[in-house]
Ligand SMILES: NC(=O)N[C@@H](CC(=O)O)C(=O)O
């Protein structure tokens with residue numbers, strides 16, 4: 321049946337839309353966007369007071385399958401994505417086996433066909449992400465990966481990183497770099513600074529990220545490759561990128577909602593849900609990240625959704641796993657803290673969370689226009705809600721925002737014309753086969 325969305329406030333800068341419109345879907349396509357559409361025999365959904373956006377893309381998630389299904393599966397990770405308003409997610413290869421071969425990529429694609437959102441696999445840079453020998457990048461590209469990354473681990477060997485960049489550019493794939501000098505990071509568990517000292521926890525210096533960013537910029541310049549910096553967390557990192565961009569290098573970067581909003585001060589209380597890599601940094605770093613985004617130095621906001629089990633996060637801070645479960649809180653956090661407070665506009669946010677990631681991954685985002693595939697996010701700015709671990713769709717309940725009250729929430733997620741998430745009446749339901 322056709323679906324008619326009435327009275328929505330539609331925002332899509334790439335199609336010059338910012339106002340009240342009706343939008344009509346037929347099967348998986350948008351067939352009309354007009355001031356008023358009246359048609360019989362369709363499902364009518366009244367979106368008065370709600371904001372309708374082109375579907376969001378998260379270019380950095382960990383779906384954990386194959387191998388770590390107790391933390392997350394492709395199915396549950398995609399449900400979490402839908403609840404967060406994401407219609408497409410790119411998944412990192414640090415699974416078991418690592419996605420360093422065609423068979424694993426084919427497996428992910430097959431599982432993703434049954435999932436509620438679109439999944440784009442990322443292949444690894446090196447075999448087993450162990451940094452020693454290049455993965456078969458040509459075969460990965462043939463299998464459909466849109467980027468390569470050893471995320472979770474840095475590629476410590478600069479010669480291998482150089483070759484990876486050379487291969488990747490011949491297949492037009494971006495190289496997503498997890499910038500961490502393992503020797504400098506040592507066995508640190510939080511940002512090295514005032515709070516690590518008073519809390520008695522081992523620190524990870526900002527320099528562990530910065531020296532690797534500097535190295536990767538130099539290698540990108542040498543090879544002409546497209547370098548994308550994952551989860552940027554430091555002020556100096558922003559400055560290195562600012563300089564590289566001035567010189568016209570093909571370098572992009574992402575930042576997470578948690579690095580934009582939280583600092584190492586949050587580690588007081590030793591809550592393992594604040595343990596993440598890179599660690600929550602100083603307030604000076606946090607402010608520089610916000611400014612870097614505003615200035616266009618950082619291109620994308622990505623969740624780095626890193627779900628873990630309760631047991632992985634139990635007990636001593638030192639022993640807990642690194643990672644934050646981020647898909648379900650991202651949009652509300654960004655709306656509440658930035659859009660509602662006039663720091664960013666919706667238009668800017670769509671650059672960071674839809675058009676920016678699409679461009680980096682080399683995929684098309686048709687946006688909201690006649691003939692485009694209907695990937696749509698609907699947000700209600702009037703709902704205020706409390707983040708509840710129990711109610712999360714993700715198997716990973718590891719969020720430092722638990723029990724926070726947030727303003728604004730996703731109420732509908734539409735993927736290829738199907739309503740896959742419906743929270744219009746507060747039921748937060750995932751829907752298959754409609
Ligand atoms: N960010 C994290 O703290 N953890 C990620 C790995 C990563 O993104 O580097 C994970 O896979 O758990």
Ligand SMILES: [Zn+2]
Pocket residue numbers: 471472473498550551597598
């Ligand atoms: Zn990483």
Ligand SMILES: [Zn+2]
Pocket residue numbers: 380381382412471472624626
């Ligand atoms: Zn990651």
